[in-house]
């Protein structure tokens with residue numbers, strides 16, 4: 395049981411999106427980083443009666459106070475202060491990627507479970523640090539690739555049982571928020587880490603490991619990317635060669651605010667074509683060997699991802715989360731290979747900079 399704990403954590407969930415079942419007390423949560431994504435998480439967490447947000451931390455105390463006020467929590471300017479003053483069970487780490495390891499380590503050191511936003515880290519060294527520290531602490535850690543948590547992912551696998559995926563198209567087309575670390579590629583990894591890595595994670599999950607990466611970019615303004623967005627491109631295509639011999643193409647397009655967006659994955663296999671619509675519909679349709687496939691996700695992706703994390707914490711089983719740190723580290727390795735391909739214009743073999751075995 396985590397430090398500061400005072401009894402078993404509740405699994406109750408009658409009022410909102412809770413897990414259902416009985417229990418004694420809610421999961422006490424602290425949020426670190428009070429920006430855009432933290433706001434999405436807090437809205438989901440507030441709708442659950444098996445979770446209580448107790449504290450919110452940001453370097454900018456006004457931001458921490460603002461988000462804390464929206465959920466009856468206390469704002470703090472440092473996690474050390476929050477950990478000292480507020481007994482917690484779990485931490486939602488929603489800082490920019492280069493500050494993921496320090497937050498995760500500080501939480502693990504106190505025996506706290508961590509929902510860590512994606513990508514696992516900015517660098518492989520930091521990502522390895524997260525994997526090792528989580529394993530050493532023996533706590534639950536989920537990495538926030540929420541699409542991975544959709545029940546439709548299992549539905550795709552089931553629909554394609556006995557068939558090898560031959561082609562995947564990932565669409566990540568829409569507006570995105572301008573955040574200082576995102577528009578500085580050295581700091582945040584640009585569109586490759588921030589947006590394409592979601593689809594790299596899904597491609598790996600649905601079609602297997604990646605062997606090689608090529609990247610093409612467009613710098614023609616589409617009205618989304620502001621002038622201060624430095625070296626972050628307007629659009630890019632990531633072409634993945636998979637170990638199975640299949641290929642995948644991921645499109646990331648930074649559209650202007652207000653235009654219709656398109657997030658999804660299309661897959662082709664032997665006599666099969668599936669179309670997975672992501673935000674906001676979360677539907678699967680297609681045809682496999684002449685039979686129609688049509689499914690609706692049981693809940694939206696972020697809710698499913700949080701649900702899997704909370705259930706894993708309640709059961710004390712780190713393997714129950716949708717995306718484990720070791721899995722997210724392999725996605726980061728592919729994303730960093732894509733970043734190298736973008737910078738060099740060359741085809742990059744995944745793992746060519748690796749010293750030892752495949753991570754994870």
Ligand SMILES: NC(=O)c1ccc[n+]([C@@H]2O[C@H](COP(=O)([O-])OP(=O)(O)OC[C@H]3O[C@@H](n4cnc5c(N)ncnc54)[C@H](O)[C@@H]3O)[C@@H](O)[C@H]2O)c1
Nearest residue numbers: 427428429430431432452453488489490491493511512573
């Ligand atoms: N899962 C998704 O779909 C999704 C979507 C958007 C962002 N994200 C991820 O969420 C994370 C945060 O992204 P965002 O869009 O909310 O960014 P943001 O810039 O809106 O918010 C980040 C916040 O962290 C604070 N911060 C930075 N360093 C800190 C530190 N050391 N201690 C405390 N606070 C610190 C900043 O002041 C800022 O308020 C990133 O890892 C990003 O990749 C995930």
